[in-house]
Amino acid sequence: LRLIAEKSSQDPTITTDAHQVEVAANIGKIQAVRDAVSAGAEAIGLLRTELVFMAHASAPNEQTQEADYRHVLDTLAGRPLVVRTLDVGGDKPLPYLPVPSEENPFLGLRGIRLTLRRPELLRQQLTALLKASDNRPLRIMFPMVGRLEEWRAAKAILDELLVSYPCENLQVGIMVEVPAAALLAPILAKEVDFFSIGTNDLTQYTMAIDRGHPLLSAEADGLHPSVLMLIDQTVKAAHAHGKWVGVCGELAADALAVPVLVGLGVDELSMSNTSIPLAKAQIRTLNFANCQQLVHKALACDSATAVRELVSAEQNRAA
Ligand code: PEP
Ligand code: MG
DSSP: OOHHHHHTSSSBBBBBOOOOOOEEEEEESHHHHHHHHTTTOOOEEEEEEHHHHHSSOOOOOOOHHHHHHHHHOOOOOOOOEEOOOOOBBTBBOOOOOOOOOOOOOOGOOOOOHHHEEETTHHHHHHHHHHHHHHTSEEEEEETOOOOOOHHHHHHHHHHHHHHOOOOOOOOEEEEEEEEHHHHHHHHHTOOOSEEEOHHHHHHHHHHHOOOOTTTTTTGGTTSSSSHHHHHHHHHHHHHHHTTTEOOOGGGGOOTTHHHHHHHTTTSSEEGGGGHHHHHHHHHHHHHHHOOOHHHHHHHTTSSHHHHHHHHHHHHHHOO
């Protein structure tokens, strides 16, 4: 696989039965976009802007942000950029944006809940993005959306700005990382342009296990059938409305999860730069129809362990 990975890193990623899956990069540093492109990324599937902010000693103003986003779009040379608006709070503090201390930060003021209460921050970031876009393929998504009202409030702020800064090639979506959003996907799918499933948080919130817990985090496995059911429902809802779905959590780079996510119909897998060549090589060995059969069995499993055993057995049979 490693050899194949090195040979064809820039080509599109297509299964043996002609099903295409986009393989994209997760980045948190502006400079990482160059490596993403050399690694064969077909897009940036997740720009974690809170990490871009953290690289600045003080809050970046609109011009500084615009320059950062412009650099990423320039380097991408026509490939799409999926940007997530500030996802601060929970485990991600920002020194110059203090949030009150909370008993349960993961269940508190984080992501869109925070920026909707500081709309000037959201407006400034969205303005910088729209100004940097120059009609290149920009996709903006909001983190931690759990309620329809949050999506609509964030979208309304963006729509207001679009009057002054029109943007030809824009899509607007949400992260699906709160179980409520996955369950509400049939309704949300009518309004958004795309979903990006954050399996790190989706697993944490579905299993009620802190993703960083020293003893328990291994039990928060995104291949748990309950999480797969939520992904399945999200993909079906999106596709019923002609919308696309990405997965940008760590599950996207897990070799045992890739055939399952492909079989579930996920359109884009986004992962760290270093995982891209192998993931592309792996997808090229897969048969989409077989992956769909595999998903049928995985959804009927009773544990994450059973799903992992099922996929391993399938891979050994194919080898
Ligand atoms: C996720 O929750 O899966 C995700 C991609 O977002 P983050 O890891 O930045 O919370
Ligand atoms: Mg998340």
